[in-house]
Amino acid sequence: MTNDVPLPPAPKPASNDALAKARAAMRGELTKRRPASWKASVAKASGTIIGLCVAVAGVMLTVGACTLDFLSTRAVTLAALITVGVVTTWASLRPQGRVGRIASVGLVVLAAVLLVLMRGAGTPSESPHWVCTVSHFAVGLAPAAVVILLLRGMAPNRLRSIVAGLAAGTTGAFVGELACAKPAGHVAVFHLSAWVAVALVVTLVSSRLTPRSYAP
Amino acid sequence: MERYQEGDAGAMEVLFDRHASGVHAFLARMVQDRTLADDLLQTTFLSVVRSADRYQRGLKLVPWLLTIAGNAARDTLRKKKLQVEVLHDDDDGVPVEPSVEPAMSDPGQRRRIEAAFAQLPAQQRECVILHKLEGLSFEQIAQMLDITETAARIRAHRGYEKLRELLEEKN
Numbered sequence: 001m002t003n004d005v006p007l008p009p010a011p012k013p014a015s016n017d018a019l020a021k022a023r024a025a026m027r028g029e030l031t032k033r034r035p036a037s038w039k040a041s042v043a044k045a046s047g048t049i050i051g052l053c054v055a056v057a058g059v060m061l062t063v064g065a066c067t068l069d070f071l072s073t074r075a076v077t078l079a080a081l082i083t084v085g086v087v088t089t090w091a092s093l094r095p096q097g098r099v100g101r102i103a104s105v106g107l108v109v110l111a112a113v114l115l116v117l118m119r120g121a122g123t124p125s126e127s128p129h130w131v132c133t134v135s136h137f138a139v140g141l142a143p144a145a146v147v148i149l150l151l152r153g154m155a156p157n158r159l160r161s162i163v164a165g166l167a168a169g170t171t172g173a174f175v176g177e178l179a180c181a182k183p184a185g186h187v188a189v190f191h192l193s194a195w196v197a198v199a200l201v202v203t204l205v206s207s208r209l210t211p212r213s214y215a216p
Numbered sequence: 217m218e219r220y221q222e223g224d225a226g227a228m229e230v231l232f233d234r235h236a237s238g239v240h241a242f243l244a245r246m247v248q249d250r251t252l253a254d255d256l257l258q259t260t261f262l263s264v265v266r267s268a269d270r271y272q273r274g275l276k277l278v279p280w281l282l283t284i285a286g287n288a289a290r291d292t293l294r295k296k297k298l299q300v301e302v303l304h305d306d307d308d309g310v311p312v313e314p315s316v317e318p319a320m321s322d323p324g325q326r327r328r329i330e331a332a333f334a335q336l337p338a339q340q341r342e343c344v345i346l347h348k349l350e351g352l353s354f355e356q357i358a359q360m361l362d363i364t365e366t367a368a369r370i371r372a373h374r375g376y377e378k379l380r381e382l383l384e385e386k387n
Contacts, residue, residue: 005379007348008330011250014240018254023232025258029265030225037269095270098362153267155287157362210295214259214287215267216280216362 041150042093048146049085049167052139053078053174060178074177077118081177084111085170092164093150095216101163108166112192115173122183129190132180136172136194143168144202151206155214158203165202169195217271217280232261235278239285245345246289248334256292260285279352283360286342293338332382340375347372 036044057078060066071078084107091097091104147164154160176191219227239260243253263284271280333341346352346360347368354372358365 005376005383006325006329007344007379008245008333009326011241011244011253014237014244014254014257018240018257019236021254022236022258022261023229026228026232026261026265029262030228034268035266039269095272096359096362154270155284156291159362211291213263213267213270214284214291215263215270216283216287216360 035153038093038095038154041153042090045089045093045143045147045150045164045167046086048143049089049171050082052142052171053082053085056139056171056175057178066178071178077115077177078174080111080114081170081174084108085167085174088163088167088170089147092147092160092167093154095154098159101159104163105159105166108195111170111173112195115177115191116184116188119182119184119187122186123181125180125182129182129186132176132182132186132190133194133197135179136169136176136191137197138172139175140169140172140194140198141201143171144198148202148206148209151202152209152212154211155216156207156211157216158207161203161206162199164206165199166195168202169198172198217268217277218273220268221271221273228265231264231277235281236261238278239281242282242345242350243285243289245333245349246286246338246342247293248330252292256285256288259288259292263288276356278350279356279360282346282350282352286346286360290338290342328383332379335382336375336378340371340378343368343372344375344379 057066057071061068061071084104087107088104091100094100144165147168151161151164172194173191176187176194180186180191182190217227217231220231236257240253240257243256243260244250247253247256260281264281267284271277336344342361343357346357347354352360354365354368357368357372361368363371
């Protein structure tokens, strides 16, 4: 390592004025209520994702848009999606944990492959393909808003934002499993693109917001 | 930090007394601008209070504080697209307050080093500061910056190389 190059001498010490201002700001913050812990944030985001999935399933059962028999045939993929949603939420919001975030992206890819493979031939339908993309994207926006707000409480990090966006996008994929019976090719293109779009929106929006904290 | 997490609000004052100057020195080197460093010091300690629960027991405190300060500095530089001021050898008539104490015996050499240092890309400058001036290991730097240890080594190595090239050009 060629680290024998000279470096600038020590900077001038902080002025008393600068230190006093920083201390006053810190004291002001200390008088406020302590913010929720990161575990509470994980619970909030996971709760939103699970709650939305359960609500959509409940509404569809109530209005007769799907049956319990149909739900049982999709049980594996539905359970996998909820698990992926919770795990990716945890990976995205916890302090540190770069390896966990990379692993959770791998988990999402696995889940996406599972969704396509489990669908097989499916059932043709006359509704346009794009309806799925738009509706899944729209469903994903509510949890996306929640994770974007929570991401403001930590240092900006692109991988973290992508994983949080993928977590939010699981809700759209869940709806796709409940409401669509089209073949695997349709799932691969029109369902997964909505999932990716939600992740992109979260990444883009969170990169433009000023964080409330820069803690890792 | 652990005392604060356990409910002792006064512990944060002690933390500030012990570490504010060191964090400010790190920020001044990172952004090469004393006024901006003053603002970022405030941002750093606001972040510490707001995210106290994100400090994990057993972590070394100074690297954690410098991680927060570094994140704030990088994000601010990126958002403002701040061009770090480069002090040129030729005098353009604009008085510039030196950001370092004039302790080095040769003022010309001090200016050259400072100018070269300011020209380093922010990521390389940060790795050089953390490694050489803060004395952190590459493992610690990697953890702080959320990158691999190899990436931290490469950034620092490129920073040293670039600094050497710039100083040779100026000499």
